[in-house]
Amino acid sequence: MRDEENYGDLARLFADEDAALDAAPFTANVMKDIRRQAMLRRLTVGAFGFAGAVIALLQLPDLLSAFVGVDHTVTSALALARTEISQAAASNPMWLAIILGAALSMAAVSMTERT
């Protein structure tokens, strides 16, 4: 016999006492507190997020100007490379074969590489 079965009568006395407690107001209070905590958390996260967005927005002009600079650098580098390739190919067609081989190798590696 389990030890717990020796005090079933007392357990029922306690359970009867507990059953008299009104569940509705207590449950409502707990849920109100939970919602209040959730609201507070949302407000905190929202406030920090908003502050972060404002800071990011203030930095946007600098970011865009830097991006325009990078964009310009890349574009001019590509144009220069095209010119240099044309010049190299004109002086020696073997450069074209070397570039083609390198491009094919890179394509093969990138296609077989797992991400």
Added chain:
Amino acid sequence: MRSDPDLAHAAAKGSEAAFAELVRRHQARVRGMARRLTGSDAQGDDIAQMTFLAAWQKIGTYAGGTFSAWICTICWREFLQWRRRQKIEIEFDETAEIIPFDRSANETETKMDLARALESLTEAQRVCVVLCVAAGLSHREAAEATGWPLGTVKSHVLRGVAQLRTCLASADVA
């Protein structure tokens, strides 16, 4: 009717309605336990409320099993934190003295026999009787919740129950 683990699972996904149902189902047990541990209805309800708030935060850690044991364990920890704030340690050895609740005369007059009988127990006996007899935890669950040895819990329950019966019987005679 949905089972406690089902409701806990839904609550872990953010369902406030599921958690409200769990609160409604278990509030009596938890409030009763906290009230008997503190000896005060108001402080007991405060601890019970903190218990359910903590349970909402930790509901994702509920890994099945008896929900009542899980929630009562949280209640016990909340009670211990409350005790620490009051800088009171609980002795669980056999020689621990009887520490009566500090109640006003008015409260004492209106108190039921059961509560009076609980007051006659040592602190450790009272804790074990509240956890095992009133809250319905098994001896093992109570031992895990309190961190006390299983044999100690069994011994306190046995003595506490005997003492309760004696007190209730003498109250009936009177």
